[in-house]
Amino acid sequence: MLSTPAPSVPARRLAIVLITAVSVAYTVIALMYFRWGAGWGVVSALIMLAVVGTHHLNMRAALRGELSARFPLLVVLQAVATYLPDFLLPGGASAVATPMLAGTLLVFLPLGWGCALVGAAMAYEGFILWGGLDFAVVTAFYVVSVPTTGAMTYALVRLARTAEELARAREELADAAVLKERLRISRDLHDGLGRSLTAIALKGDLATRLLDRDPGSARTEMGELVRVAREAAQDVRRVARGYRAMSLAGEVDRAAALLESSGVSCQAHLAAVTLPRPSEEALAWGVREAVTNVLRHSRATVCTITTSTGDGRARLEIANDGVPPGPGPAGGGLTGLAERAAQAGGSCAAAPTGDGGFLLAMEVPA
Numbered sequence: 082m083l084s085t086p087a088p089s090v091p092a093r094r095l096a097i098v099l100i101t102a103v104s105v106a107y108t109v110i111a112l113m114y115f116r117w118g119a120g121w122g123v124v125s126a127l128i129m130l131a132v133v134g135t136h137h138l139n140m141r142a143a144l145r146g147e148l149s150a151r152f153p154l155l156v157v158l159q160a161v162a163t164y165l166p167d168f169l170l171p172g173g174a175s176a177v178a179t180p181m182l183a184g185t186l187l188v189f190l191p192l193g194w195g196c197a198l199v200g201a202a203m204a205y206e207g208f209i210l211w212g213g214l215d216f217a218v219v220t221a222f223y224v225v226s227v228p229t230t231g232a233m234t235y236a237l238v239r240l241a242r243t244a245e246e247l248a249r250a251r252e253e254l255a256d257a258a259v260l261k262e263r264l265r266i267s268r269d270l271h272d273g274l275g276r277s278l279t280a281i282a283l284k285g286d287l288a289t290r291l292l293d294r295d296p297g298s299a300r301t302e303m304g305e306l307v308r309v310a311r312e313a314a315q316d317v318r319r320v321a322r323g324y325r326a327m328s329l330a331g332e333v334d335r336a337a338a339l340l341e342s343s344g345v346s347c348q349a350h351l352a353a354v355t356l357p358r359p360s361e362e363a364l365a366w367g368v369r370e371a372v373t374n375v376l377r378h379s380r381a382t383v384c385t386i387t388t389s390t391g392d393g394r395a396r397l398e399i400a401n402d403g404v405p406p407g408p409g410p411a412g413g414g415l416t417g418l419a420e421r422a423a424q425a426g427g428s429c430a431a432a433p434t435g436d437g438g439f440l441l442a443m444e445v446p447a
Contacts, residue, residue: 092244093144096237100140100184103230104133107177128166132178135159136185143188143238146245152189159185167209176206176223183227184234195235203227277313279376281306283343305342327365329356333386336372340384343376345401349386356395360445363425364388364397367443370418371399371431379403379439394427395447404439418443 108129135158142148142155163182166174179202187195203224210220288302333349340347356364368386375381381403389396415431422429427445434440 093241096144096241097140099237100234103234104136104181107181108133110177128162128169128174129178131162132159132181135162136181139185139189140234140238143185144241146242148189156185156189176210179206179223180226180230181234183231184238187231187235188238195231199228199231277309277316279373280309280339280343281313283376284309287342302342327362329361329365329368329388332365332368336368336386340372340375345375345381346383347386348383350388351386352388352390352395354388354390354395354447356445356447359425360395360427360447363421363427363445364395364443366421367397367418367429367441368399370415371441374415374441375399375401375403390447393447394444397441397443397445399441400434400438402438404433404437415441 135155138151139155139159142152159182163178164175166178183199183202186198189195190198206227207220207224210223284302284306288299288306291299291302330351333351337347337349371386372384375384379401381401384399384401387398387400389398415429419429422443422445425445427443429441429443431439431441
């Protein structure tokens with residue numbers, strides 16, 4: 082029930098207006114009801130001022146969705162101010178203040194306890210106001226006004242709170258959507274551009290070494306560098322558009338070509354199976370991230386890419402024989418890959434194999 086205050090909304094203003102109108106109406110009724118001379122009039126006015134004052138403070142805290150620092154003292158003070166007139170003034174004077182107290186009880190207490198106390202208040206007012214059949218209509222009016230006013234107050238407060246909670250939820254959802262999009266862009270840039278930039282650097286170094294002794298091969302490598310740079314530009318545009326459709330076979334072909342051009346023998350064994358789009362894209366990203374790590378972090382001479390299916394699952398394994406000593410590659414790449422696998426309903430694991438190799442394995446629904 083408790084939360085940080087939200088900006089004022091029309092529902093809260095409506096609740097304030099209606100609750101204030103009810104308080105004013107009952108105050109006017111009370112001042113008209115107590116007609117026993119100036120002394121009684123002053124006492125009744127002071128008592129109603131105490132009732133309305135404590136009711137106002139309680140409702141202000143309730144509409145903000147919080148408990149007052151003086152809770153439950155203010156609720157107790159409102160109850161005392163409500164029933165004190167029965168000991169000072171004649172004629173069941175509490176009847177005009179009990180409906181406001183009913184709203185406070187329903188708002189601040191658990192609904193079961195609040196309803197029970199409102200029921201007790203109805204029985205009490207019926208008992209003290211009963212003066213025979215001649216007063217049955219008046220008695221019924223005041224008795225029925227207790228639950229109806231209380232229920233109206235409770236509904237208005239709940240309406241205001243719900244409206245503010247919905248507004249706050251919309252803001253949080255908008256913030257979450259922005260954060261999710263930022264994470265997507267960050268992950269896609271890392272996974273997509275990482276391989277391309279690595280390839281550009283490798284081909285640039287190779288072209289530089291070949292420039293003097295083999296200009297023809299150097300020009301070929303420069304052409305490949307331009308091609309990879311254009312692919313990187315396309316990747317950036319895809320990330321900006323949110324379009325990330327990828328082909329597993331196409332990604333494996335590009336990975337094999339890149340590894341071979343970097344001096345790493347690549348062996349690919351792909352199962353002939355059609356995968357759901359989310360699963361195929363997740364495995365394609367796995368190929369891209371694994372090849373990027375092979376080129377950046379390993380001394381591999383052989384890399385194998387294998388897919389298989391069984392029990393309704395598709396499994397991708399990418400192994401290389403050149404894991405360097407020390408801890409494996411760290412960063413957001415493998416974390417992002419695990420997130421992609423989880424979104425597709427699968428899993429991802431990567432670890433050294435113990436024989437100087439490294440294995441990345443992904444499983445997704447087939």
